[in-house]
Amino acid sequence: VSAALDAALRAGLLHDLLVHGGVAALALALACVLALPAAVVRGHRRHGHPDRPRPGVVPVLALAAVLLLLPVPWGGSVPAVVVAVGVLCVPPLHSCAVSGLSVVEPAAVEALRAAGASERQVVRDVELVLAGPAVAAGVRRAALQALGGTALAGLLGGPGLGAGIARGLAAGDPDAALPAAAALAFAGLLTALLLGLVQRAADPRRRGERARPRRTPVPLP
Amino acid sequence: VARRDVGCTRSDIRGRAGAIDAHLRSLAESCPGRNDWFCGPALEAARPDLVAALVEHVLLAALALAGAAVVALPVTLLARRLGPLRALGRGVAGVVTALPLLALVAGTLALLVRTRPDLPSWTAVVLPVGLVCTVLLVQSLAAGLAAVPAAVVEAARAAGYDPTALLVRVELRTALPRVLGGVRTATAAAVSLSTAGAAVGRGGLGDVLVQGVRDGARTEVLAAAVLVVALALLPDLLLLALQRRLGSRSLVAA
Numbered sequence: 001v002s003a004a005l006d007a008a009l010r011a012g013l014l015h016d017l018l019v020h021g022g023v024a025a026l027a028l029a030l031a032c033v034l035a036l037p038a039a040v041v042r043g044h045r046r047h048g049h050p051d052r053p054r055p056g057v058v059p060v061l062a063l064a065a066v067l068l069l070l071p072v073p074w075g076g077s078v079p080a081v082v083v084a085v086g087v088l089c090v091p092p093l094h095s096c097a098v099s100g101l102s103v104v105e106p107a108a109v110e111a112l113r114a115a116g117a118s119e120r121q122v123v124r125d126v127e128l129v130l131a132g133p134a135v136a137a138g139v140r141r142a143a144l145q146a147l148g149g150t151a152l153a154g155l156l157g158g159p160g161l162g163a164g165i166a167r168g169l170a171a172g173d174p175d176a177a178l179p180a181a182a183a184l185a186f187a188g189l190l191t192a193l194l195l196g197l198v199q200r201a202a203d204p205r206r207r208g209e210r211a212r213p214r215r216t217p218v219p220l221p
Numbered sequence: 222v223a224r225r226d227v228g229c230t231r232s233d234i235r236g237r238a239g240a241i242d243a244h245l246r247s248l249a250e251s252c253p254g255r256n257d258w259f260c261g262p263a264l265e266a267a268r269p270d271l272v273a274a275l276v277e278h279v280l281l282a283a284l285a286l287a288g289a290a291v292v293a294l295p296v297t298l299l300a301r302r303l304g305p306l307r308a309l310g311r312g313v314a315g316v317v318t319a320l321p322l323l324a325l326v327a328g329t330l331a332l333l334v335r336t337r338p339d340l341p342s343w344t345a346v347v348l349p350v351g352l353v354c355t356v357l358l359v360q361s362l363a364a365g366l367a368a369v370p371a372a373v374v375e376a377a378r379a380a381g382y383d384p385t386a387l388l389v390r391v392e393l394r395t396a397l398p399r400v401l402g403g404v405r406t407a408t409a410a411a412v413s414l415s416t417a418g419a420a421v422g423r424g425g426l427g428d429v430l431v432q433g434v435r436d437g438a439r440t441e442v443l444a445a446a447v448l449v450v451a452l453a454l455l456p457d458l459l460l461l462a463l464q465r466r467l468g469s470r471s472l473v474a475a
Contacts, residue, residue, distance in 0.1 A: 059416060059446075059449040059453055061416040061431075061449070062430060065430040065431075065433065065445070065446055066442060066443060066446050069437065069439050069442055144318065144321075147321050151322070152417055155417070155431050156434045165323050165324070166420050168327070169330060170420070170422070175331060177330075178328070180327075181328055182324070187321075189316065189319050192318075
């Protein structure tokens with residue numbers, strides 16, 4: 001295994017990993033731009049339904065294949081993969097954000113409205129704050145899909161770790177694909193862990209609990 | 222003498238090259254801007270391949286989904302009884318969802334080559350896809366069962382339902398809309414993730430996509446892409462209709 005790892009490092013495993021992360025991050029950014037504004041509007045109008053989450057699995061390989069064959073200004077390997085993976089990530093992000101915003105405590109919203117806040121302030125100060133964990137969960141799911149989707153696009157010769165894995169598997173030598181596969185798995189686990197921490201940090205109730213003293217300092221009458 | 226041994230003279234080669242030229246010319250004449258997104262003759266020529274790939278794709282996805290469906294309910298019921306060990310199960314599910322599918326496929330194949338080299342290559346696709354589908358189904362089943370109001374369960378128990386009837390006729394019935402949501406996600410996942418089988422040459426329509434991109438064959442790629450999307454959307458729409466019907470008659474408001 002260590003020989004395979006050496007060979008993989010010499011073949012540019014680290015470079016592939018960085019490119020993979022970069023492409024996935026670009027795709028995620030694209031998905032955020034596409035999904036979140038509409039989600040905020042729909043969530044504010046409470047269109048979400050907890051029983052009907054939208055499944056977020058678009059066949060990324062199909063989209064990437066068509067985009068890769070577009071003429072050059074649009075096609076080209078990196079833009080095609082970024083667009084295909086970005087579109088793949090829109091549904092989970094959108095549905096998580098909409099359902100999170102839709103179940104924000106109505107009393108909190110009404111209280112702020114009664115205090116004379118504008119709708120913009122309601123969205124910014126209450127809805128987005130209380131729905132923070134749900135939006136962060138959507139970002140986490142979308143980020144993982146972006147990593148996996150970028151890897152699948154590698155089957156078509158796209159950038160990142162997928163192409164190396166595909167070459168190893170196609171050559172009938174799965175051991176040659178293992179270092180890249182392990183790097184991909186590592187990237188997935190690290191992303192899940194980091195964004196899970198972000199998700200916890202985004203919970204305003206948790207923050208509030210930490211700020212509040214454990215016991216009431218003065219006994220209540 | 223060497224030429225005779227190979228069984229191929231210069232005139233043979235010239236003849237074959239001429240035949241290929243003629244074929245290419247006829248293709249070029251039938252599709253003026255060769256390499257079009259839609260070219261009737263090319264599509265006609267690719268039809269047997271596309272049909273075979275479609276059948277393979279449906280089989281792969283159905284096998285993964287069926288395996289997941291068989292495993293999911295016992296696993297969920299077991300997880301309900303485990304108590305504190307549930308956190309462990311949730312951790313395993315989190316790890317599986319965090320692993321990109323291609324890494325899973327590569328890992329499975331490396332494992333199978335070592336332990337069971339007699340198994341066909343498609344098992345390296347169906348096992349990881351089935352694992353992902355199982356996790357999706359178990360998550361939705363667990364969420365659905367957890368959302369059944371305790372009062373409903375208590376009332377059914379008081380009315381004399383035995384545990385099996387309680388599970389089937391009350392808990393699963395109440396959780397059905399949510400579970401169907403999970404089935405929708407799992408179906409779409411099975412169809413679109415099966416394309417990853419192209420990595421081992423067993424990806425159904427994924428194979429056509431990969432081969433088509435390599436050859437720059439736009440007609441084939443577009444046809445395969447449309448088929449994959451239709452294959453993912455069709456069961457999704459059917460299940461959505463079912464879910465809407467059941468949801469409107471749900472025992473408990475959401």
